[in-house]
Amino acid sequence: MKKLTSLFQLLVRSQLGPLAALMVIVILFALADMSWGSGNFLTWRNLRVISSTASLIAVPAMGMTLIIIAGGIDLSAGTALTLSGTVLATLLKNSSVSVDEAGFANNMLIALAATLLTGCLCGFINGGLISLTHVVPFIVTLGTMTIFLGIGQIIAKESTVYAPPEHQPDWLQNLCYTGSRVEKYEMIAYVPSSAIVAVVLALLVACLLRYTVFGRNIFAMGSSPSTARLCGINVAWTTLVVYALAGFFVAVGGLLYFADVKNGNPSDGTGKELEIIAAVVLGGGSLSGGRGSVLGTLVGALIIVVIRNGCGLLQIPNTYTHIIIGGIIIIAVIVDQLRHGSPEWLFRMLPRNRTSVET
Amino acid sequence: MPVEPLLEMHGICKQFGPTIALQDVDLRVQAGQVLALIGENGAGKSTLMKVLSGAHRADSGSMTLCGQAFQPHGPHDSRASGVAMIYQELNLAPDLSVEDNILLGQPGSHGRLLFRRHQRERVRTVLSMIGLEQLSPKAIVGQQSVATQQLIEIARALACDAKLILFDEPTSSLPQADVQRLFQIIERLKSQGMGIVYISHFLEEVREVADRYAVLRDGRNVGTGSISDITDEQIISLMVGRDVDDLFPVVPHQPGDTVLRIENLSGDRLPKSVNCQLRKGEIFGVAGLVGAGRTELLRCVFGLDPITSGQVFLEQQPIPHRARSRIRAGFGMLSEDRKREGLAQDLSILENITLSNLRPYTRFGFLQLQQRKEKAAQLMRMVEVKAQHVGQSVAELSGGNQQKVAIARILHQESDILLMDEPTKGIDVGTKAEIYRLMGKLAAEGRTVIFVSSYLPELLAVCDRIGVMARGALREVRNAEDWTDDSILECAIGST
Structure with a gap:
């Protein structure tokens, strides 16, 4: 019994909590799939689909992780993401030349730069408004959320922008490819390029958070802004950079989104921000700031996608999938509180789980 | 004839994981008496008070309040039984009025509805008990001074018919003049037959306000008695467990340019x-x-x-x-x-x-x-x-x-x-x-x-x-x- 409690403690208290949860979910779905489903859940093809779909959430969620650790929130991430995707779609659609012709590389480069710039600019606007006006991030980004949606709709002329395939280079077309033709994997055979992009970006962010002064400053700021100020951290500037940087990840997310659906529709973005935030929260990020991890966020994104994918294979209706994901988010937050010792009621039930917190 | 104590805690033990916070602690408070609870940080004062106020449950030991067995199930329960706690950090809603704050968490005496006029009487009464007659019940709490806010918190305790009030470092954020006012009020509460537990690091305060003392060290009772029978040095050596010969050690240094x-x-x-x-x-x-x-x-x-x-x-x-x-x-x-x-x-x-x-x-x-x-x-x-x-x-x-x-x-x-x-x-x-x-x-x-x-x-x-x-x-x-x-x-x- 004692051993069980300490194992429980280890799981609950270590950073591996979300990972363990993911494993449990995968095992449950695998078993359910073998008993009642088609047996397709644990196939390579499905794992590729899962990893690629998770990347679509995980990449913008990297930026959200930075923001949430810094004590902020970005509700505009979803619409900024589709705005970036729409910008890309529009520029490719309007490209005067197609892929094989001379001068396309140039057009593509411009389109790519414009996409990334759009995302960064969105983040810059958010960060600037928050730093300058001291209005809470929730409100600022609630406002910019609809502003970005509106701008996207103006660019898209209130419809969906389809970029013809001959205006899309191969690498872009294959970015989210998960099928069985090996020549379509541009980087590593049978590993979706989107997943590689996500992993590389995640590594970069993890290093940024752990090994740079900027990263430590983000944690300090999120944990206590006044302490950060006392320690000589330029809070306004750091906030601005965090949001602008997050905008970059949102733009890359927009790129993946375009590669996935091959078009740009600004209103696709509504609701995406919640998925992104949920990934961070599932991964142990605290909305009150100061806590969050890159690995956690990756796992969080995977949890959401695995549940949706698994439910799909089991032919559970979408409506139930929503309920299950919602439930998991709430459970995750309760477990997270447990890890940090806040709900007294649970600790009363679990003996020997807490060291003295004397004042 | 021995007077029955207002509060008696007996053999209280409390453990957090491997850490023993309280071991076999006894505490007695008489009505109309101020007991100073003294000890270093981490000696277990806060834990003991949390056990008393119901925030923690003791692992073993018993408590009686006014002769009745007392086992609070939570802070609310304890408050309803007449034990109120005034924390170092104030627990007031700064945007609400004085009146709302005082009535906060009070069981409505007429079902769930608030009967303003009736309650305003009550608020006036408790405010006058602590010498704040001139304060408007409609004033916003956040706009009052820290000292006044603390008195409002005491008023809230009084409104709950508190029999026992626990003060945790009440003077740490008060200017000198307000400390005196607080002491007068404690004196007044005492004369009305209330029991008071006073936690402080300041021995001169303790000496001024308390009748008896109880010293805790490492979660145990190490001494209790009448405050007039003990010197400051003795209290300190009880707290620290050794003689502190120098309260204000001076390292020689020479100011330069x-x-x-x-x-x-x-x-x-x-x-x-x-x-x-x-x-x-x-x-x-x-x-x-x-x-x-x-x-x-x-x-x-x-x-x-x-x-x-x-x-x-x-x-x-x-x-x-x-x-x-x-x-x-x-x-x-x-x-x-x-x-x-x-x-x-x-x-x-x-x-x-x-x-x-x-x-x-x-x-x-x-x-x-x-x-x-x-x-x-x-x-x-x-x-x-x-x-x-x-x-x-x-x-x-x-x-x-x-x-x-x-x-x-x-x-x-x-x-x-x-x-x-x-x-x-x-x-x-x-x-x-x-x-x-x-x-x-x-x-x-x-x-x-x-x-x-x-x-x-x-x-x-x-x-x-x-x-x-x-x-x-x-x-x-x-x-x-x-x-x-x-x-x-x-x-x-x-x-x-």
């Missing part, structure tokens, strides 16, 4: 054109009432708050008015608000110590984590933080140890000008002495310490010079030996 010049410094509202010169190797005390602008002065000197005029010169060089520049120039500040500003509570000891000066560990933009950890561990040992390891979160440390972490940070900054705002607030006697010794040592190394405090004995004992502030102005600076308690107070209150 002027190093810091504050010229005509004015803040947004406070301070008002402060001029001052500080020497190397000097401990400069700043006395004054709460609201006199002492904290604001430090914040302006450190570049945290905006200024309207003035300049700070270090070795004749003006320093830009930004915290970052000031830190680079060798300033370090210890915040008065340890919990919210002084330390990032969620972060580890390691992070908190090194936060303000990460440059030494940066190579090509990357941090060298091992080096940083070693340095932090070294500093942690130097200031004697009692913790398991440097990775521990500061939220888990006691107040005194948290303060040491905050001090370790400004040492880590290698500051030469140390601005310390109430560094000994809420800290036990033993740790206080360590902090004084450390300040002396820093001065002996040629650093300059500005020491803001509301506790005059420590200022008089530790400082070389003391300046008294009143209404934002630095009114008078003298050598410490030329001041007395009375003359400081007179200068701080005087209307010139």
Whole structure:
């Protein structure tokens, strides 16, 4: 019994909590799939689909992780993401030349730069408004959320922008490819390029958070802004950079989104921000700031996608999938509180789980 | 005939994981009596009070209140039984009115509806019991002074028909004049037959207000009795477990040349054109009432708050008015608000110590984590933080140890000008002495310490010079030996 409690403690208290949860979910779905489903859940093809779909959430969620650790929130991430995707779609659609012709590389480069710039600019606007006006991030980004949606709709002329395939280079077309033709994997055979992009970006962010002064400053700021100020951290500037940087990840997310659906529709973005935030929260990020991890966020994104994918294979209706994901988010937050010792009621039930917190 | 005690706690034990917080603790409070509960930080006072107020449940032991077995199921239950707790940090809703705050959490006597007129009577009664007749029940709590807010909190306890009121460090944020008012009210409550438990680090306060004392050390009773039968020295040796021969250790140091010049410094509202010169190797005390602008002065000197005029010169060089520049120039500040500003509570000891000066560990933009950890561990040992390891979160440390972490940070900054705002607030006697010794040592190394405090004995004992502030102005600076308690107070209150 004692051993069980300490194992429980280890799981609950270590950073591996979300990972363990993911494993449990995968095992449950695998078993359910073998008993009642088609047996397709644990196939390579499905794992590729899962990893690629998770990347679509995980990449913008990297930026959200930075923001949430810094004590902020970005509700505009979803619409900024589709705005970036729409910008890309529009520029490719309007490209005067197609892929094989001379001068396309140039057009593509411009389109790519414009996409990334759009995302960064969105983040810059958010960060600037928050730093300058001291209005809470929730409100600022609630406002910019609809502003970005509106701008996207103006660019898209209130419809969906389809970029013809001959205006899309191969690498872009294959970015989210998960099928069985090996020549379509541009980087590593049978590993979706989107997943590689996500992993590389995640590594970069993890290093940024752990090994740079900027990263430590983000944690300090999120944990206590006044302490950060006392320690000589330029809070306004750091906030601005965090949001602008997050905008970059949102733009890359927009790129993946375009590669996935091959078009740009600004209103696709509504609701995406919640998925992104949920990934961070599932991964142990605290909305009150100061806590969050890159690995956690990756796992969080995977949890959401695995549940949706698994439910799909089991032919559970979408409506139930929503309920299950919602439930998991709430459970995750309760477990997270447990890890940090806040709900007294649970600790009363679990003996020997807490060291003295004397004042 | 022995009077039945109002509260009796018997054989209370409480364990948190492997840590024994309370072991076999007995406590007795009579009606109409003030019991002082004394002990160092971490001695178990707070835990004992939490057991009493229902926030924690004891592992074993029994409690009786007014002769009835008492086993609160939670703070609400305990409050309903007549035990009220006034915490160090006030628990009021600042945006609500006095009346709403007092009635907050009260069971509605007429079902669930609020009967305003009837209740307003009640609010008036309790307000007059604590001498706040002139305060409008409709006034907004956040706009009242800290002292008044505390009285409102007492009023709330009275409105719940409290029989026993627990005060946890009630005077730590009060200016001297308000402390006296609080004592009068405690006296009045006592005469109305209420029992009072008073927790404080200030022995002179305890002596003034309490009838009996109970000392806790490491979660055990080590002494109890009538306050008039024991000397301060005896109480302290009971608390610490050894004789503390020197409450205010002085490390010999010799002030040198002027190093810091504050010229005509004015803040947004406070301070008002402060001029001052500080020497190397000097401990400069700043006395004054709460609201006199002492904290604001430090914040302006450190570049945290905006200024309207003035300049700070270090070795004749003006320093830009930004915290970052000031830190680079060798300033370090210890915040008065340890919990919210002084330390990032969620972060580890390691992070908190090194936060303000990460440059030494940066190579090509990357941090060298091992080096940083070693340095932090070294500093942690130097200031004697009692913790398991440097990775521990500061939220888990006691107040005194948290303060040491905050001090370790400004040492880590290698500051030469140390601005310390109430560094000994809420800290036990033993740790206080360590902090004084450390300040002396820093001065002996040629650093300059500005020491803001509301506790005059420590200022008089530790400082070389003391300046008294009143209404934002630095009114008078003298050598410490030329001041007395009375003359400081007179200068701080005087209307010139």
